[in-house]
Amino acid sequence: MAKDRSHSLLHTGDRSDCDSVAVRPQPCESAELARDSRPSAPRGSARPEDRRPREACGVIAVHVPGRQAARLAFFGLFALQHRGQESAGITAANGPTFRSHKAMGLVTQVFDEATLAPLVGDRAIGHTRYSTAGDSDLANAQPFVVHTSDDSVAVAHNGNVTNAAALRQTLAGRGTKLSSGNDSEVLTHLLATPAAGAFEERITRLLQTAEGAYSLVVLTRDAIFGVRDPRGFRPLCLGRLPNGGSVIASESCAFGPIGATFEREIAPGEVVRIDAHGVHSRRLAQPPARTLCAFEHVYFARPDSIIDDQRVHAARYRLGQRLAVESPAPTGDVVIPVPDSALPAALGFADVSGIPYAEGLIKNRYIGRTFIQPGDELRKRGVRLKFNPLPHTLRDKRVVLVDDSIVRGNTSRELVRLVRKAGATEVHMRISSPPVRHPCYMGVDMPTREELIAHSRDVDSIAELLEADSLRYLSLEGMLAAVQHEGGDRGHCAACFSGRYPLEIRP
C-alpha cells in the first residue's frame, strides 16, 4: 500500500483531540455541484474513457460483541468491491474512541495487517467508493467523522442527496461550519447536531428533511445504525452473525464471507439500531412510494445478492427470457453474453429462444480503474484490454450478442467489431434493458444526456452506429415486469430509461 495516499486517524469524543487530528473528508459529491442549487449532475465528459454507469458506494456496519469488528468489515467491504473501486475506509469504535483508516485503491490495497490492527473495537463501519461527481482523491474517501462536545458520529453513505444545498443553508444558519461542499458531510453534521431525545430522533428528522437517495450506516459511541431513505433508492440489508452480533450492508453478498446469514432487507424510511441490547427498528409513519433503482437489478448489484426477496441472478435471467420473447433473433446460431453482468440474461435468452448458449468473449477480471491508467496508445485499443474473443465459438456463426445495457456505445461498437473480426458472419445485439436516454441525479455516475448514444436517436440509427446487423432493446414494461417480486411490483425508479423522475429535479 502506498502510505502517502493513506490516512489513519484516532478520534475521541474530546474536542481538543479531534482538532489535533482533524481531517476534512469530502464524500461522494463535488464541491461545485453542492454549492450550486442543483442536485448532483452527471460527470459526463469529465471522464473521457467509455464506461458503464457506476454505482457510487458500498457500505457496511458490524456490531460483534467481544470481537474486532473492523476485520469483519474488511471482508465485507471486499465483497462489496464492485460498488466502488477508488477508495476504501473503515472507522471502528471502542467506547468513545474512534479510529479510522482510509486510502485510495481497492480494499485489499488499502488494508493489511498493519492498518487493520489499530482499528480496535466491537463496532465498525466501512465504505468503498466510486466518485459520482467529486474528485477521485483521499479527501473524498469515507467514513466521514464529526465530533461534538457530547458525542462523535461517523457516517458512510451510498447515494446522492438532491436538496443538499438547502440543508447546507440550514446548517449555516445554525452556525455550523462545513469543511467541504458535499452531501455526505451535510448528512453527518445534521446527525451530529446535538438535540433532545434519543439519537433515533435525529435520524427521523433527517429522513423528514433530506431528499434523494441515501442508504447510510452510522457509528456512535454505543451503537451502529442502518438508515434507508424514504423512497429506498439504494439497497440496504440486515444480517445476523453466528455467536451474536449483527451486520448491515449495501448488499447481502457481503454476508457470506463473514459467516453471516441474511435476515431481511431494511425497508425504505426505516432506521435500524444495533447496540448491546439487540436490534431495534422504527420506520417513518407514511413513507412515499418506493422507488428502488431498477439498474440495481439490471447491472449494479452482484448476481448472488438478494433484492426484493429474490436473487439478482434470477431477475437477470428473467430479463433475458422476456427479451427473447419480445425481440427474438431467429437467424442466430449462437447466443454469446458480454461478460460478466449479462451472463444470466444471455442464459435466459438462450433457454427461451432455443439457440445454443456459448462463451465467446473472455473478460480480464483484473482490470481496475484506480491503478490501471493506460496511455493513449493502449486506450485506443479500447475493449481489447478487457475482452478477448474465442474464435472457435464465433467463426462462421450468426452471433446473438446479449448485453445488459448500452450507455455511450463505444464499447458496444468495439465488441461488435471484435466478434466480427473473430469470424462471426452476422452480429445481432440484444439488450436486456431499455435505451438509456436520461441522466441520473440519484447517485449514479452517468454521462451527460448528450453523451448517451440513445439520446435523440432511434434504435435503427443506434444499430448503424454500432455496426450491428440488428439491435433490439427490452421494453420498459418488459424490464419492470421481469424485475418485480413475485408478489407484485414494489416500486422502482426507471428515470434514466423513461425520463420520469420520482423526485423534483431542479436543473
Ligand code: SF4
Ligand atoms: S435514474 Fe436510473 S440509475 Fe438513477 S436511480 Fe433511477 S433507475 Fe437508477
